[in-house]
Amino acid sequence: MPERPLFIRNVEGSRVYYDVLSSKRSFYYTVDMLDLLATGCDCDNHVKGHKHCNHMTDAESAEAAFQQTQHNLSELPVSDEVKRHEAPLNGTRAFSLLR
Numbered sequence: 880m881p882e883r884p885l886f887i888r889n890v891e892g893s894r895v896y897y898d899v900l901s902s903k904r905s906f907y908y909t910v911d912m913l914d915l916l917a918t919g920c921d922c923d924n925h926v927k928g929h930k931h932c933n934h935m936t937d938a939e940s941a942e943a944a945f946q947q948t949q950h951n952l953s954e955l956p957v958s959d960e961v962k963r964h965e966a967p968l969n970g971t972r973a974f975s976l977l978r
């Protein structure tokens with residue numbers, strides 16, 4: 880049986896999200912990222928329990944490591960061009976957990 884990667888980083892336009900392997904290794908949760916912050920996960924702990932779940936923590940570490948790697952790959956300053964046309968953030972679903 881092939882080993883599944885623990886994380887898969889996905890980029891769609893300005894959206895970055897991670898597929899994070901579940902602890903049972905049978906499927907992936909989707910964790911939405913806003914830069915280094917995880918804004919949501921589709922597991923029950925987050926959706927029903929409004930917890931900052933392990934998947935979100937894991938995705939945040941993975942994104943931090945990824946950005947560190949990118950930084951190390953190139954000493955060139957990152958162009959602001961990357962930021963043009965930022966799509967609107969997806970609305971109100973983030974941070975209902977803060978209360």
Ligand SMILES: [Zn+2]
Pocket residue numbers: 908920921922923924925932933934935
């Ligand atoms: Zn989760």
